[in-house]
Amino acid sequence: MxxxxxxxxxxxxxxxxxxxxxxxxxxxxxxxxxxxxxxxxxxxxxxxxxxxxxxxxxxxxxxxxxxxxxxxxxxxxxxxxxxxxxxxxxxxxxxxxxxxxxxxxxxxxxxxxxxxxxxxxxxxxxxxxxxxxxxxxxxxxxxxxxxxxxxxxxxxxVYAIVANKDLFDKYGVALPDDKTWTWDDYAKVADELTQKSGGAIHGTDQIGGFDAGSAKYWARSDGGELFGKDDKVTLNPKSLAKMWQFELDLQKSGGMLSSSAITESFGAGISGNSLATNKVAMGVAYNTQLTALAKSSGQNLVLLQPPAPKGVHPNSYKxxxxxxxxxxxxxxxxxxxxxxxxxxxxxxxxxxxxxxxxxxxxxxxxxxxxxxxxxxxxxxxxxxxVTPGKAPLVTPNGASTIETILQRYTQQVFAGQQKPLDAAKAFIAELQGEIDSAQ
Structure with a gap:
């Protein structure tokens, strides 16, 4: 697969x-x-x-x-x-x-x-x-x-940022140094791409909330884990809330696609999403998706390491x-x-x-x-x-619906129906309940 x-x-x-x-x-x-x-x-x-x-x-x-x-x-x-x-x-x-x-x-x-x-x-x-x-x-x-x-x-x-180098070159934006950049740098680059294109493209598609990998990455960036021993959800709700708030801020500034466009992009799959159709210059993916994305886009796509705190290795093998x-x-x-x-x-x-x-x-x-x-x-x-961190624990029995649950809360946050921290706490409680019910 x-x-x-x-x-x-x-x-x-x-x-x-x-x-x-x-x-x-x-x-x-x-x-x-x-x-x-x-x-x-x-x-x-x-x-x-x-x-x-x-x-x-x-x-x-x-x-x-x-x-x-x-x-x-x-x-x-x-x-x-x-x-x-x-x-x-x-x-x-x-x-x-x-x-x-x-x-x-x-x-x-x-x-x-x-x-x-x-x-x-x-x-x-x-x-x-x-x-x-x-x-x-x-x-x-x-x-x-x-x-x-x-x-x-x-x-x-492994997790990656896919960047459309052709679009970077077209609008005169330099590719960032992915060994040193931060999420603040990511936001600045995304805003610059949108602005210099005159709105013809957006800087980035969503960067989290639609797959378990994003939750793991942001948890590990803060020194935590999505799952711990004894089938417990150990994700710090603040880590998930921080990811969602970052996306909300970037949508507001125009650097990221709107909520409705993000949903449409996700639903279009690998061959029709916003990266594949050149509507954005950046987005998250696994490195193994590069060939399919490049084939659909017809552009020069490159892989960049996602921002990470200095000395921390949040990436892991999937x-x-x-x-x-x-x-x-x-x-x-x-x-x-x-x-x-x-x-x-x-x-x-x-x-x-x-x-x-x-x-x-x-x-x-x-x-x-x-x-x-x-x-x-x-x-x-x-x-x-990529220098991967230690292998995360396997998804516990009962948590196989994690992505369905995560996507629902992401949609609610993007629609303004829940605040990020409240949604993060509710997500964790619901996922833990699924695990407990399966024991």
């Missing part, structure tokens, strides 16, 4: 969350061995394993090519793929899991990792032969729940998706061999490229870099230039 999907899926998540939680309630602990037990080894016998994933035609084709290459390397192992689009994936997986028929290998998402991991549905990959030594700890840790490595991050992304292994698999060694192949094998890397995001594996990422489009190469270069 690209980070475009990360930003657009919240409405679907809301519809599926209840069904998924109910189905998962029937899960019990599976086949993960006790600590100290020997890791399962390949039997050498003819074995069939199943793998399930969501995605479109391109992902299906590339995954089937990777499966064929794996089966050539392991001729005694047959892999049977199951796939659907995002809309139906989680209903199908929850039903299969509740019935004790979860596929051996599962494409997993961060929003649901804790739900499946805490209910004993997933194997601890530390107890299998899956080599993660080439995945940075700050990326690898995004697949941990309560210390268990329930998931292997396939691809990762896993595009993971591979997990069912705790009830009858073939844990074979399932692990397939996951390890997808993560580490050079042939698999050359087939899959960035279809599931920029590889989290440092070695395979370097291997494929020269085969990628210039914008994909730029996305990788940006990612490697």
């Amino acid at each position: 690209t980070s475009t999907t990360i930003l657009r899926r919240a409405g679907i998540v809301a519809a599926l969350a209840a069904a998924g939680a109910l189905a998962l309630a029937g899960c019990s602990g599976g086949g993960t061995p006790a600590a100290g037990a020997a890791k399962p080894t390949l039997s050498g016998k003819a074995t069939t394993i199943s793998v399930t994933f969501w995605g479109g035609d391109a992902r299906v084709q590339k995954t089937q090519e990777a499966i064929a290459a794996f089966e050539k390397k392991y001729p005694n192992i047959t892999v049977k793929p199951q796939y659907t689009d995002w809309n139906g994936y989680w209903d199908q997986l929850a039903t299969a899991t509740a019935g004790g028929d979860m596929p051996d290998v599962v494409q997993m998402d961060e929003l649901y990792l804790a739900s499946y991991g805490n209910r004993g549905a997933l194997y601890d990959l530390n107890k299998l032969n899956v080599d993660m030594t080439h995945v940075a700890a700050s990326a690898r840790d995004t697949g941990k729940v309560n210390g268990a490595q329930y998931a292997d991050p396939i691809g990762v992304a 896993p595009s998706m993971y591979w997990s292994v069912s705790a009830k698999t009858k073939h844990p060694a074979e399932a692990a061999a397939f996951v390890d192949y997808l993560l580490n094998d050079a042939d698999a890397a050359k087939i899959l490229l960035t279809e599931r995001g920029v590889p989290a594996n440092d070695k395979t990422r370097a291997l494929i870099k020269d085969a990628l489009a210039p914008t994909d190469q730029a996305a990788i270069a940006y990612q490697e230039s």
Whole structure:
């Protein structure tokens, strides 16, 4: 899944969350061995394993090519793929899991990792032969729940400011120094772009409130976190209120799109939003969105690091998706061999490229870099230039609707229906209530 999907899926998540939680309630602990037990080894016998994933035609084709290459390397192992689009994936997986028929290998998402991991549905990959030594700890840790490595991050992304250099040049505005700038500097640049264009464009689209990544970034900028231990929402309401107030002030000055235009931009998706249609010169995105945005805009787009306090590293790796292994698999060694192949094998890397995001594996990422489009190469270069902070805790069970809730409060703040701090407190209380209800 690209980070475009990360930003657009919240409405679907809301519809599926209840069904998924109910189905998962029937899960019990599976086949993960006790600590100290020997890791399962390949039997050498003819074995069939199943793998399930969501995605479109391109992902299906590339995954089937990777499966064929794996089966050539392991001729005694047959892999049977199951796939659907995002809309139906989680209903199908929850039903299969509740019935004790979860596929051996599962494409997993961060929003649901804790739900499946805490209910004993997933194997601890530390107890299998899956080599993660080439995945940075700050990326690898995004697949941990309560210390268990329930998931292997396939691809990762980091938060970025996308700047349209062509528009900067057209209106005579210098690109800022993204190593030293502040949010005040950002606002000045945005206002200057609007003014020098005579209102033909706005300086920036929204920079937060429509995705969980923005809440995490502003929380971490103030030294906090969105989630803490024991499934608690630890976001300081003042951090969220500060983000919203910054946007309100920038809308008032004209540097940012109006509330209605922001809503229209968000609803248009990656190919039709204000960055893609050159109505603004800046906006937030994940680095992996650069290629899609550049293709739609036809402009020279560059990635800048978001403003951050000196000495603070609020950015973090966002896993595009993971591979997990069912705790009830009858073939844990074979399932692990397939996951390890997808993560580490050079042939698999050359087939899959960035279809599931920029590889989290440092070695395979370097291997494929020269085969990628210039914008994909730029996305990788940006990612490697970012110093991420420690991995944030996985989204707790019950919080999968976070983006739906956040968007609603953002709309209320933009419409003047709630003050930023009041809305922030209400958002936190509602999200915590969702988590508590799911326990």
